[in-house]
Amino acid sequence: MDLQSGYPYSLVKYGLPNDYPKLDRDLRTTVTVIGGGISGALTAHALVQAGIDCVVLDARTVGLGSTLASTSLLQYEIDIPLTRLMQKIGRVGAERAYRLCADSISTLAGISKRLPGVPFEMRPSLYLASWQKHLPLIEAEHKARRAMGLDVLLWDADTVKHTIGFDAPGAIYSRTGAQTDAYLLTHGLHRYNIKKGAQVYDRTLVTDIQCHKKGAVLTTATGHTVRTRNIIIATGYESLQYIREKIVNLRSTYAIAGEHSETAMPWYENCLIWETKDPYLYMRVTTDHRILAGGRDEKFYNPARRDKLLKTKTRQLEQDVRRRFPHIPFHAEFSWTGTFGSTQDGLPYIGEYPRMPHTYFALGFGGNGITFSQVAAEIVCRLVQGKKHPDAALFSFSRYKG
Numbered sequence: 001m002d003l004q005s006g007y008p009y010s011l012v013k014y015g016l017p018n019d020y021p022k023l024d025r026d027l028r029t030t031v032t033v034i035g036g037g038i039s040g041a042l043t044a045h046a047l048v049q050a051g052i053d054c055v056v057l058d059a060r061t062v063g064l065g066s067t068l069a070s071t072s073l074l075q076y077e078i079d080i081p082l083t084r085l086m087q088k089i090g091r092v093g094a095e096r097a098y099r100l101c102a103d104s105i106s107t108l109a110g111i112s113k114r115l116p117g118v119p120f121e122m123r124p125s126l127y128l129a130s131w132q133k134h135l136p137l138i139e140a141e142h143k144a145r146r147a148m149g150l151d152v153l154l155w156d157a158d159t160v161k162h163t164i165g166f167d168a169p170g171a172i173y174s175r176t177g178a179q180t181d182a183y184l185l186t187h188g189l190h191r192y193n194i195k196k197g198a199q200v201y202d203r204t205l206v207t208d209i210q211c212h213k214k215g216a217v218l219t220t221a222t223g224h225t226v227r228t229r230n231i232i233i234a235t236g237y238e239s240l241q242y243i244r245e246k247i248v249n250l251r252s253t254y255a256i257a258g259e260h261s262e263t264a265m266p267w268y269e270n271c272l273i274w275e276t277k278d279p280y281l282y283m284r285v286t287t288d289h290r291i292l293a294g295g296r297d298e299k300f301y302n303p304a305r306r307d308k309l310l311k312t313k314t315r316q317l318e319q320d321v322r323r324r325f326p327h328i329p330f331h332a333e334f335s336w337t338g339t340f341g342s343t344q345d346g347l348p349y350i351g352e353y354p355r356m357p358h359t360y361f362a363l364g365f366g367g368n369g370i371t372f373s374q375v376a377a378e379i380v381c382r383l384v385q386g387k388k389h390p391d392a393a394l395f396s397f398s399r400y401k402g
């Protein structure tokens, strides 16, 4: 699959921070994680913290899947608003999903602190009503979030105007949010995990999986084998190669990074900004004072068509930023595009898949895939130990309705 193209800012900025070997011999291990992007790196981190022997295999150079394209906003707010999620899956499940994402931001903050050179900053988030007709959604959403104990404020149009500087009918200001660099975080995690005993191999494509009574044997494109008790599949959107059901709708999405600016805080608290319309525009400010913006999604997966639109989308996103902040001289210096997927209920699929014994999926789908990757890491780490996880049912494959 072609997951991203263009000039993702993280690759330009950080290059290849780490090298990993190719697998060139046969191995035996307790758990094999297939996929070394942010989901695989967080999963391996949970495993090493639990003292479990693990090997990570990635077909690409580490990090060059969807992780590289990520704009790395960390939000508890998933693509489906809490009130709509309640209608879809019930109040208890919806609140739990939001709570797990909020908690995972603090967990990610704690993990990042131990990883030298990985940027991580707590940032409030601002969820804008795109139009007047979305104001009731914002109000209901604010009420529902408050009711479950989230730290949120409802801003009216005047407050938006005088605080952030542009017109919007209203907004929810949330104190819980953060930003990082998913690509650098992935490398930081692998460095840490390797020191704790994990083995990471890249440019190592897994071509075959044979499950047996007591475990599985993986074969790579070069014919090497890994004998393992359990497998964790953290292959992002490429996981569809293992799953028969159409669990995810693939889209194409676009992102831009502006020039470095002397202005460290172009807007209020450099909050993460996004909005109610679909597809939504989102913006944040990097640690090196660049505005990142993304959105303008197209509802198809077709890399050639996706890439053809990059110039137009770059121009449109540039205009989107300028329209919001006409006083900021904004010019897109880097632009890129990537594949992106959403599920029916906005939640990822995590855990066992019936047709694959000894195997667990750790998928982080949707606009806040990274927070879901952390949730997935915690769940699958318990499951491989033969323990139950109280939240496993919320994300299980059995909820798929077709």
Ligand SMILES: Cc1cc2nc3c(=O)[nH]c(=O)nc-3n(C[C@H](O)[C@H](O)[C@H](O)COP(=O)(O)OP(=O)(O)OC[C@H]3O[C@@H](n4cnc5c(N)ncnc54)[C@H](O)[C@@H]3O)c2cc1C
Residues within 6 Å of the ligand: 003, 034, 035, 036, 037, 038, 039, 040, 057, 058, 059, 060, 062, 063, 064, 065, 066, 067, 068, 069, 070, 071, 072, 073, 074, 075, 182, 204, 205, 206, 207, 234, 235, 236, 237, 238, 253, 254, 255, 294, 337, 338, 339, 340, 363, 364, 365, 366, 367, 368, 369, 370, 371, 373
């Ligand atoms: C433009 C863009 C912006 C985004 N912004 C945000 C954001 O602001 N916040 C957020 O939370 N999320 C965001 N996302 C989503 C986020 O990037 C993804 O959820 C996340 O990167 C998925 O990581 P992953 O590790 O699951 O997948 P990947 O990074 O794709 O990693 C999976 C890896 O599996 C490997 N693999 C696949 N098949 C095999 C095989 N058979 N053998 C061995 N290896 C294999 C691949 O080589 C790949 O490296 C964004 C996505 C895009 C495209």
